[in-house]
Amino acid sequence: MVMAHACSSLVASPTKRLGRQEASQQKENRRFVRPGAVPTTGGIPFNRRRRWRLSLLVVGFVTGILRLSSLAPQSRPVGNILLARQRRAVTMPSGINTRSITVCLSLAALFLTPSSQTLRHHPRGLNSTESLQGGNEGTTVRKQAKIADRPPTWAQAPGLPGVALATDDRLQYPGWWPTKGMAARSDYVGPAACAGCHAAKGATQKDTPMARASARAANSDALRAHDRLTFEVAPFTYQIARAETGPVYSVTDGTHSISEPLLWAFGLGESGETYIFRRNGIFYESRLSYFSALQRLDFTPGASRTASANVEDALGRRMMDPSEPRHCFGCHSTAATTSGRFDPDQEIPGVTCEACHGPGRNHVTSMMAGQIQEGTRWILNPSRLGPVDSVDFCGACHRTTMDVGLSGKHGILNLRFQPYRLQASRCWDRGDTRITCIACHDPHQPRVRNSEWYDERCLRCHQSTATVPEMKADHFGSACPVSTNNCVTCHMPKYEMPGMHFKFTDHYIRIVRKGDSYVD
Numbered sequence: 001m002v003m004a005h006a007c008s009s010l011v012a013s014p015t016k017r018l019g020r021q022e023a024s025q026q027k028e029n030r031r032f033v034r035p036g037a038v039p040t041t042g043g044i045p046f047n048r049r050r051r052w053r054l055s056l057l058v059v060g061f062v063t064g065i066l067r068l069s070s071l072a073p074q075s076r077p078v079g080n081i082l083l084a085r086q087r088r089a090v091t092m093p094s095g096i097n098t099r100s101i102t103v104c105l106s107l108a109a110l111f112l113t114p115s116s117q118t119l120r121h122h123p124r125g126l127n128s129t130e131s132l133q134g135g136n137e138g139t140t141v142r143k144q145a146k147i148a149d150r151p152p153t154w155a156q157a158p159g160l161p162g163v164a165l166a167t168d169d170r171l172q173y174p175g176w177w178p179t180k181g182m183a184a185r186s187d188y189v190g191p192a193a194c195a196g197c198h199a200a201k202g203a204t205q206k207d208t209p210m211a212r213a214s215a216r217a218a219n220s221d222a223l224r225a226h227d228r229l230t231f232e233v234a235p236f237t238y239q240i241a242r243a244e245t246g247p248v249y250s251v252t253d254g255t256h257s258i259s260e261p262l263l264w265a266f267g268l269g270e271s272g273e274t275y276i277f278r279r280n281g282i283f284y285e286s287r288l289s290y291f292s293a294l295q296r297l298d299f300t301p302g303a304s305r306t307a308s309a310n311v312e313d314a315l316g317r318r319m320m321d322p323s324e325p326r327h328c329f330g331c332h333s334t335a336a337t338t339s340g341r342f343d344p345d346q347e348i349p350g351v352t353c354e355a356c357h358g359p360g361r362n363h364v365t366s367m368m369a370g371q372i373q374e375g376t377r378w379i380l381n382p383s384r385l386g387p388v389d390s391v392d393f394c395g396a397c398h399r400t401t402m403d404v405g406l407s408g409k410h411g412i413l414n415l416r417f418q419p420y421r422l423q424a425s426r427c428w429d430r431g432d433t434r435i436t437c438i439a440c441h442d443p444h445q446p447r448v449r450n451s452e453w454y455d456e457r458c459l460r461c462h463q464s465t466a467t468v469p470e471m472k473a474d475h476f477g478s479a480c481p482v483s484t485n486n487c488v489t490c491h492m493p494k495y496e497m498p499g500m501h502f503k504f505t506d507h508y509i510r511i512v513r514k515g516d517s518y519v520d
Contacts, residue, residue, distance in 0.1 A: 080394060140370075168394065181341075183358070183359040185343075189364055213351045215349045217264055223240065227291065231510045240297070249286060256311045258311050263278060275291050276325075287316040333351070335354065335355075391436055394419055395417075400420060427461065462487075491510060493505075495518050
């Protein structure tokens with residue numbers, strides 16, 4: 001979610017508070033510090049640190065090239081991981097995996113950015129638009145010391161500015177990031193507490209697809225609308241029936257039967273929903289899901305359609321890896337993992353305020369006490385992130401380019417990974433704020449279905465500069481020679497994923513010609 005109100009500057013301008021001698025020193029520092037950069041705690045200008053880090057990076061790359069040249073010449077394609085924007089196939093020598101690529105990129109990012117200590121104590125993190133584009137220019141050692149006095153538990157995300165990372169790497173840094181589960185459960189206050197001040201956002205956010213990403217199965221609209229749902233695939237008969245204690249999921253082969261109460265329903269959007277239950281302490285994903293287009297049950301996407309050996313196997317897919325249910329609940333609910341411990345019984349259904357803004361207890365306490373500046377520091381405002389970090393932020397659940405590369409998934413299965421598809425677009429090369437997820441989608445509002453509504457977003461860049469010459473510098477894309485209406489219907493076509501019974505919009509923005517198939 002994105003908070004609409006803008007936080008005031010957290011630190012006053014140092015020039016007004018320093019003497020002439022210190023102001024002169026500050027002016028001298030500006031010769032070495034790029035606009036928006038933060039000096040290190042030792043006072044060494046950022047650019048000087050960058051020189052020696054860049055030297056180490058060059059040495060690392062040279063070593064890597066020599067290593068690659070010594071490997072066998074066989075190669076294999078690993079998909080469009082690094083050059084997806086140009087849609088060129090990437091080939092790597094055998095023995096090189098995508099995890100190695102991510103590690104190298106992460107190391108490169110560390111060499112080219114300030115230290116983690118500097119990032120941790122920066123008021124908004126170096127990935128904020130303000131700090132990257134001229135905010136707090138000429139920061140002095142005195143100002144840095146004031147920032148360093150803050151505890152390292154502020155909510156601001158310290159991601160690396162302008163560097164795409166895998167979500168697992170993002171979670172290793174201090175500060176808040178979606179799916180991070182280190183805060184205590186008592187630090188979460190729930191969406192009702194947020195609505196006390198943000199009533200307008202709270203009233204509309206509860207109807208968004210994110211807020212409806214999960215619910216207790218007993219509260220599922222689809223299950224409450226049907227007393228009984230059945231499905232047959234020989235020799236098994238499936239049934240979901242309402243009971244006093246909630247919906248019950250049953251499977252029988254005519255001789256043996258198993259019944260388990262459904263506990264959670266995931267994905268309460270337009271396409272349908274899948275059910276989660278526990279059996280003998282193990283989480284299961286139901287073999288059948290409810291699809292809105294069919295108004296009935298059908299196989300869960302990815303579920304095996306081959307004949308099951310017995311009733312136990314016919315129930316659904318066991319989540320044997322303990323991390324799997326944690327990841328599922330991390331993106332479909334709020335606060336299912338706290339203090340590093342997974343406990344879905346204490347979760348807040350759906351992706352609510354604190355899933356994106358971070359735990360709100362300290363924020364609410366400070367704001368109620370009238371400590372406005374203190375309160376704003378305890379909550380994350382994702383709208384302040386730079387373009388790359390902003391898309392990676394949403395990609396924590398919707399999958400970033402790095403996440404997709406590490407997963408090894410290719411083909412139309414990637415259609416629903418919108419950040420990955422968006423970052424593959426040619427127009428993403430510039431990392432423009434006008435092409436981030438939140439440029440088109442307000443997380444506090446229900447998704448807009450009218451394709452014409454998005455035209456204005458497209459024309460922010462693809463407008464004829466002949467008619468608007470004063471905006472030429474800001475309009476990087478050429479004007480469409482065909483039309484300026486319903487842009488997304490041509491350049492962001494919809495595809496139906498196998499087994500989903502629903503068409504999803506492809507966020508890989510490109511020129512699509514009639515008859516073109518899905519491109520990965």
